[in-house]
Amino acid sequence: MDIVFIKQLAVDTVIGVYAWEKTIQQRLFFDLELCTDIRAAANADDIRQTLDYAVVCERVTALVQSGPVELIETLAERIAAMLLADFVTTQVMVQVDKPGAVAAATTVGVRIVRSRH
Numbered sequence: 502m503d504i505v506f507i508k509q510l511a512v513d514t515v516i517g518v519y520a521w522e523k524t525i526q527q528r529l530f531f532d533l534e535l536c537t538d539i540r541a542a543a544n545a546d547d548i549r550q551t552l553d554y555a556v557v558c559e560r561v562t563a564l565v566q567s568g569p570v571e572l573i574e575t576l577a578e579r580i581a582a583m584l585l586a587d588f589v590t591t592q593v594m595v596q597v598d599k600p601g602a603v604a605a606a607t608t609v610g611v612r613i614v615r616s617r618h
């Protein structure tokens with residue numbers, strides 16, 4: 502299967518478990534992979550026949566900024582569910598990086614893979 506991917510999409514939002522985190526914006530980064538068949542789009546050279554990664558970025562950014570949550574796991578699951586429901590894809594990978602969370606680490610985060618049932 503082919504993959505449309507997005508690396509290190511930056512989104513500022515209110516995210517975190519602790520009280521001090523609920524009053525500030527923090528930057529998260531998203532890596533996304535959407536499994537799809539790109540051959541029809543390639544043959545026709547037609548954006549309408551593939552996943553538009555710019556639209557995916559807009560949708561993910563809007564979802565992340567739609568309201569505060571505590572866990573990056575919550576965002577990963579919501580993003581995966583939205584991508585599977587609204588785009589022509591059979592399986593998605595969603596990685597959420599929160600690089601400011603642990604000073605001694607370059608980054609921390611979660612990565613999930615979800616498929617259409």
Ligand SMILES: Nc1nc2c(c(=O)[nH]1)N=C([C@H](O)[C@@H](O)CO)CN2
Pocket residue numbers: 516517518519522571572573574599601602603
């Ligand atoms: N598995 C997770 N662990 C932690 C999370 C999280 O979202 N998932 N969040 C925090 C705090 O919000 C932390 O980022 C504050 O620095 C701690 N652990």
